[in-house]
Amino acid sequence: MKSLDGKNKPEKKEEDSPAVDAGISVDDALELLKKYNEDPFHITHGEMVGKLMRYYAEKYDAKNADFWQVVGILHDLDWEKWQDEEQHTVKAAELLKEAGVNPQVAHSIQTHNSDNNTELPKPELKMERVLWAVDELSGLLGAVIRMYPSHSAEDLNLKSVKKKYKNKKFAAGCDRDYIEKGAELNDMDIDELLASMIDAAKAVDLK
Numbered sequence: 001m002k003s004l005d006g007k008n009k010p011e012k013k014e015e016d017s018p019a020v021d022a023g024i025s026v027d028d029a030l031e032l033l034k035k036y037n038e039d040p041f042h043i044t045h046g047e048m049v050g051k052l053m054r055y056y057a058e059k060y061d062a063k064n065a066d067f068w069q070v071v072g073i074l075h076d077l078d079w080e081k082w083q084d085e086e087q088h089t090v091k092a093a094e095l096l097k098e099a100g101v102n103p104q105v106a107h108s109i110q111t112h113n114s115d116n117n118t119e120l121p122k123p124e125l126k127m128e129r130v131l132w133a134v135d136e137l138s139g140l141l142g143a144v145i146r147m148y149p150s151h152s153a154e155d156l157n158l159k160s161v162k163k164k165y166k167n168k169k170f171a172a173g174c175d176r177d178y179i180e181k182g183a184e185l186n187d188m189d190i191d192e193l194l195a196s197m198i199d200a201a202k203a204v205d206l207k
Contacts, residue, residue, distance in 0.1 A: 019063045022070040023102035026050070029073045032099055037080040044207055045139065046073045051204040052134045052197075053127070060126060068127050071108045074101075075131060089113045089120065115178075123185060133182030133193060134200075136174050140164070141201050143171035153201040161194050 024032065033046045053072030057065040078091035093106035111123040112131050123129045141156065144164050148155045164170045165179075183193040200206075 017061050017064060020067045020104060021102060022067045022105050023100055024070060024105075026066055026069050026073070029070045032095075033073055033077060036077055036095065039080055042076065042080050045142075046076060048138055048142070048204070048206055049073070049075060049131075049134055052138055052200050052206070053131060055200045055203050056130050056134070057127070064127070067105070068130075070101075071105055071127065071131060072134070074105065075109045075112055075135060077109070085113075085116045088116065090117070115181075129182075129185040132178075133186050134197070135182075136178045137182060137193065137197050138201070138206065140171045140174040140179070141197060141206055143174070145201070145206060151207075153204075153206045156198045156201055158191065158195050158198060161198060162191065165190070165194065 022029070029050075030047065034043060037043055037046070050069045050072035054065050054069040057068035061068065074092065074096065075089075076092075077095055079088060082088070082091045089106075089110040089112070092109055093103075096106045096109075097103070107121055108125065108128050108131065110120040111128040112135055114120040114122050123132050141153070141161065144156065144161055145151060145153055165176070168176060179193070180190060183190050186193065188196070
């Protein structure tokens, strides 16, 4: 089974990736998220995407685990107060600049909205392609988890998740085309992406 390291195309080895300072700590990134978001759902989503990003970073780019997690936490920084699909992440870049965050964080965040705004950068770095895959699918997995009596990611399994995935009325707000592009960006089919994300969800206790 493939994993999100994209084995069908050459990737930089972890030791070849330089360490990058996000210009903000993980804890401060969470506080910045809470500064512009009050809805518990948005805060939880940012936290969970951050944890999932760190999970994958520890596999493929461990020295930059904090950077990956910060990008995950802040990827929807501007969404609650400025809900404009085309301008989503544009305002976030302004907020991050004001906070003294490394511009690379804003760049990476903007890639996940490049389909809605063609002026934004496309996901090219491995971390950006993983963010695309993790973002929307984590929402669908969270919806599945909330259906279980246990409310635990430990009960996730590929058969039940795939059934819910195919039912477009379930978690209808989770864009299947976006999820499929996430699989494509990581050289995976949808079953491989679902299986990888189920493992990740269990590892971080996705809510």
